[in-house]
Structures are given as structure tokens and as C-alpha cells.
Amino acid sequence: MKFELESEHRMLKDLVARFVREQLIPLETAVMAREAETGQLALLPAEHERLNAMSRELGLWGLDAPEEMGGSDLPVVAVVGVNEELGKTITPYELPPDSPNLRMLMLSASAMQREKYLAPYARGETASAMAISEPGAGGDPAMMTTRAVRDGDDWVINGRKIWISRAAQADWTIVMAVTDKALAARGGISAFIVDRGTPGFQVGRRIPMIGGVSTYEVVLEDCRVPASQLLGVEGQGFAPMQARLSTRRVQMAAWCIGRAQRALDMLCEYAQQRQTFGAPLAQRQAIQWWVADAATRIHACRLMTYEAASRIDAGEEARTQVSMIKVYATEMAWDVIDYAMQTFGAMGMTKELPLQQMANDTRLMRIYEGPSEVHRWVVARDLLGLRR
Numbered sequence: 041m042k043f044e045l046e047s048e049h050r051m052l053k054d055l056v057a058r059f060v061r062e063q064l065i066p067l068e069t070a071v072m073a074r075e076a077e078t079g080q081l082a083l084l085p086a087e088h089e090r091l092n093a094m095s096r097e098l099g100l101w102g103l104d105a106p107e108e109m110g111g112s113d114l115p116v117v118a119v120v121g122v123n124e125e126l127g128k129t130i131t132p133y134e135l136p137p138d139s140p141n142l143r144m145l146m147l148s149a150s151a152m153q154r155e156k157y158l159a160p161y162a163r164g165e166t167a168s169a170m171a172i173s174e175p176g177a178g179g180d181p182a183m184m185t186t187r188a189v190r191d192g193d194d195w196v197i198n199g200r201k202i203w204i205s206r207a208a209q210a211d212w213t214i215v216m217a218v219t220d221k222a223l224a225a226r227g228g229i230s231a232f233i234v235d236r237g238t239p240g241f242q243v244g245r246r247i248p249m250i251g252g253v254s255t256y257e258v259v260l261e262d263c264r265v266p267a268s269q270l271l272g273v274e275g276q277g278f279a280p281m282q283a284r285l286s287t288r289r290v291q292m293a294a295w296c297i298g299r300a301q302r303a304l305d306m307l308c309e310y311a312q313q314r315q316t317f318g319a320p321l322a323q324r325q326a327i328q329w330w331v332a333d334a335a336t337r338i339h340a341c342r343l344m345t346y347e348a349a350s351r352i353d354a355g356e357e358a359r360t361q362v363s364m365i366k367v368y369a370t371e372m373a374w375d376v377i378d379y380a381m382q383t384f385g386a387m388g389m390t391k392e393l394p395l396q397q398m399a400n401d402t403r404l405m406r407i408y409e410g411p412s413e414v415h416r417w418v419v420a421r422d423l424l425g426l427r428r
Contacts, residue, residue, distance in 0.1 A: 053121035064131040076391045081252030105162035116349040120294045127298025130397040136164030144284035148272030169210035171201035182225045188217035197263040207256035231277035233269045251400025286362045293345045293369035299398045300373040303380040304334045330379040337372045360422045363415035370406045
């Protein structure tokens with residue numbers, strides 16, 4: 041069993057690390073000041089355009105997109121290394137396109153949808169959103185109430201979705217809806233691609249979240265889409281949705297590794313500089329134990345994440361492993377960042393250091409894509425033979 045990336049994947053990881061170090065981290069001071077003033081963590085349009093041009097020139101777009109669409113078709117393991125480096129900065133920039141929605145399209149899109157949606161998305165020309173959660177139906181898809189009813193050559197969708205990232209900017213949104221109420225999550229949930237501007241599809245209120253990010257509520261009222269907008273097979277939208285969620289959860293675990301590693305690096309550097317009661321913080325046993333525990337947990341999390349990614353690349357069952365890393369990575373990063381904030385004292389509480397934003401991001405990830413309690417339940421059901 042190998043415990044390191046292939047040489048070409050290590051080179052890619054190093055390239056992304058340099059991009060993060062030289063282009064993204066220098067923007068953090070301005071991004072944090074902007075968030076402190078406006079409450080929104082965002083790049084200016086000019087900054088985003090410059091980063092897009094530079095990352096594209098470096099060949100960092102479409103890393104896991106199909107080769108025939110201009111992508112590099114990289115395995116999940118390689119993308120873990122990329123996301124670990126991206127996780128080291130709080131500058132809100134992601135390399136196009138968003139991997140989870142990309143992989144869902146790759147699994148389910150028809151020939152027409154591959155040409156109309158997947159190809160331009162793989163090239164980074166469009167933005168997308170995913171509408172799963174509903175008021176009162178988050179971690180349990182069986183509680184989903186948004187309905188899609190066939191009407192001739194169309195589907196008519198009615199319902200309400202919430203906590204949708206990028207809904208206001210998306211060119212199209214994948215909407216999950218119940219097409220067979222009796223079967224529900226066991227064969228009655230379907231996916232639909234809904235274009236921006238479709239009558240009956242309304243992006244409602246913006247919901248400010250901690251850390252200056254936003255989600256949205258989406259309302260569908262007699263939203264009529266052609267039958268060709270059904271993504272995949274009717275009633276079989278649940279499995280591709282789970283594959284999409286697994287991709288996001290692995291991505292989040294990698295981000296957490298990066299954030300925790302940066303927090304540990306900051307802690308170690310500061311602990312050797314800061315003097316208290318006549319000695320550096322680095323000589324205090326509490327600090328030494330935090331450093332040792334953090335390094336051990338980061339190492340364990342990295343191995344767990346690469347193992348889960350390897351399973352996905354091999355086409356093996358990885359649901360339990362993905363749930364394990366979703367819990368472990370987010371809680372690990374939260375603790376390590378907290379150690380760093382405590383070490384920095386009052387400075388660690390300011391919006392002049394990235395630690396507070398790293399903490400906010402990590403706290404959100406303990407809820408996004410399924411809270412820790414649901415994932416512990418998934419792991420326990422598997423071990424106890426109780427999986428539905």
C-alpha cells in the first residue's frame with residue numbers, strides 16, 4: 041500500500057501550493073478587512089478575473105473534468121492534494137469547475153445535457169448550484185416535500201429549497217424533487233436541471249451565515265421544465281446525489297487538513313517568539329501537547345482521506361469511510377484552529393489574523409453536507425448491520 045502521491049500528482053500539489061502562497065494568501069488582509077466592514081467575504085471582480093486568468097494559464101482548470109472536454113481527468117486522490125493546499129487560505133477562490141456538481145453530471149447527463157451543460161461547465165464557462173435541503177428536511181432526504189409532476193412533455197416542480205450556495209450567481213441549478221411520493225428516497229427522487237430565469241424559479245432571500253458567507257432560499261412555484269431537463273433516470277436521482285455528496289465531503293476533509301496544517305504552522309512559529317513569565321510559549325507543556333496532538337491528528341486525517349479517495353477511484357464502496365472523514369476532519373480542524381487561537385491570545389480573537397475565518401469556515405463544515413451526528417449514525421448503522 042502506497043502512502044504518497046504519484047510524482048506527477050505531487051508536482052501538481054506543489055504548483056497549487058505556490059499559487060496559494062504567492063497569489064491567494066497575499067489577498068487575505070484585504071479580504072478580511074472587507075468582511076469586517078461589509079459582513080461579506082468576497083473577492084472584487086477584478087481580483088477574481090486576475091486569479092482566473094492566472095490559474096487557467098497554469099493549467100489548473102478542469103483538473104478532474106473529462107479529457108475530451110479539455111480537462112485533465114485526474115483521480116480523486118490527486119484532487120485531495122490540490123484541495124489540501126487550497127484549504128490553507130481563507131481567500132474565497134475555487135478552481136473551476138466545482139467538482140461535486142461536475143461528477144454528478146458526468147454520472148447522469150444525457151448526450152444533450154453533456155453538450156449543453158457539462159462541456160461548458162467543465163471548461164469553467166458556467167456556474168452551478170445544487171438544491172437539496174428544505175425547511176424541515178436537511179439530513180433526511182425521506183422528508184423531502186418538493187414535488188415534480190409529469191405534465192405531457194414537461195415536468196412541473198413545486199416546493200421550497202434552502203441553504204443553497206451560489207444560487208444567485210448560478211447559470212443553472214440541479215433541483216432534487218420527489219417524483220414518486222410512495223417510494224421517496226427508495227426510488228422516488230429525481231434530479232432536474234433548471235436554468236436561471238426559468239418562470240417559477242425564484243431565488244428568494246439571501247441568508248447571511250457566519251464568516252461572511254451567504255446561502256439562499258429558492259422557491260419553485262409551478263416551475264415548468266421540459267422532460268429533457270430530467271437529469272439521469274426518473275426516480276433514480278438519489279444515488280448520483282450521494283456520489284456528488286461524497287465528492288464534496290472528501291473535498292471538505294482535504295480543506296480541513298490544509299486549514300489545520302496552516303493553524304499548526306502559525307502556532308509553532310508564534311510559540312517560539314512569544315515570551316511569558318521569562319520563557320517562550322514553546323517551552324510550556326500545554327503548548328507542546330497541543331502541537332503533538334495536532335500533528336498526530338492531522339497525519340491520521342490525511343491518511344484516512346487518501347484511503348477514502350483511493351476507494352472511490354477504485355470503484356469500491358466508500359460511504360462509511362467518507363462519513364468517517366467528514367466527522368473526523370471537521371472536528372480535528374476545529375480543535376487545532378482553537379489551539380492556535382488560544383496560543384495567540386487576544387490577537388487570535390481579531391479579524392486581523394486568518395484564524396477566526398478558518399474557525400468560521402470549519403464550523404460551517406460541521407453542518408454542511410450532513411452534520412456530524414448524521415455521519416456518526418451512518419457509521420454505526422454499517423457496523424451494527426442496521427443500514428436501510
